[in-house]
Amino acid sequence: MNYLCPSILAADFWELGEQVARVEKAGAPYLHIDVMDGMFVPSISFGMPILASVRRRSGLFLDVHMMVSKPERYIAELIRLGADGITIHVEACDCISSTLDQIRALGVKTGIAINPETPVSAVLPYMEKVDMVLVMTVRPGFGGQEYIIDCIDKIKEVRRIINQNYPGVKLEIDGGVTLGNLEMNLAAGADVIVTGSAIFKGDIEANVREFLKRM
Numbered sequence: 001m002n003y004l005c006p007s008i009l010a011a012d013f014w015e016l017g018e019q020v021a022r023v024e025k026a027g028a029p030y031l032h033i034d035v036m037d038g039m040f041v042p043s044i045s046f047g048m049p050i051l052a053s054v055r056r057r058s059g060l061f062l063d064v065h066m067m068v069s070k071p072e073r074y075i076a077e078l079i080r081l082g083a084d085g086i087t088i089h090v091e092a093c094d095c096i097s098s099t100l101d102q103i104r105a106l107g108v109k110t111g112i113a114i115n116p117e118t119p120v121s122a123v124l125p126y127m128e129k130v131d132m133v134l135v136m137t138v139r140p141g142f143g144g145q146e147y148i149i150d151c152i153d154k155i156k157e158v159r160r161i162i163n164q165n166y167p168g169v170k171l172e173i174d175g176g177v178t179l180g181n182l183e184m185n186l187a188a189g190a191d192v193i194v195t196g197s198a199i200f201k202g203d204i205e206a207n208v209r210e211f212l213k214r215m
């Protein structure tokens with residue numbers, strides 16, 4: 001089963017509520033919430049108040065992507081505000097294991113993300129503790145970047161590892177995903193597809209439907 005996960009980073013914030021309602025109504029099951037701190041990545045996006053507002057009005061699975069150094073500082077609050085899944089970067093703190101334990105103990109799905117430069121081997125110690133592996137297909141920090149083609153081999157490698165030993169774990173990709181490269185990514189083994197620009201630029205409902213049709 002594959003899941004479309006539109007990223008609100010590409011939404012028009014003047015119309016955020018309306019745009020989230022539109023992706024939900026068009027049938028997307030997940031919503032991706034990119035939290036950036038200006039330290040782990042150069043840019044700053046948004047955080048708790050947006051998560052809280054979306055949670056109050058939306059039944060979508062809220063997939064929080066923490067592009068934040070020392071994410072352990074925020075886990076309890078993110079969960080209190082309604083995150084359904086929290087993904088932390090393997091590069092972002094030196095207490096990955098205990099942070100994943102904390103997320104799980106609070107009843108929320110866990111994810112571990114790797115940047116394009118980080119080898120797949122970096123996630124291996126945590127596979128028992130995660131519900132999802134996120135392979136970044138751009139350098140994190142900005143929407144609208146071009147997909148880094150070298151990442152396709154990492155997606156295939158993670159898929160092999162999951163199929164061999166961790167069949168329940170999902171494989172998410174994030175960055176530069178379009179209708180043009182969707183099929184290649186699904187064939188490589190991705191099953192949670194994050195996409196920002198390709199959903200929110202243009203006709204949102206038509207974009208969601210077209211992605212869903214091809215998944």
Ligand code: DX5
Pocket residue numbers: 007009010032034065138139140141142143144145174175176177194195196197198
């Ligand atoms: C990048 C973010 C992505 C971003 C994807 O740092 O993690 O989730 O919103 O946007 P597009 O699909 O426009 O590359």
Ligand code: ZN
Pocket residue numbers: 007032033034065174194
């Ligand atoms: Zn993201």
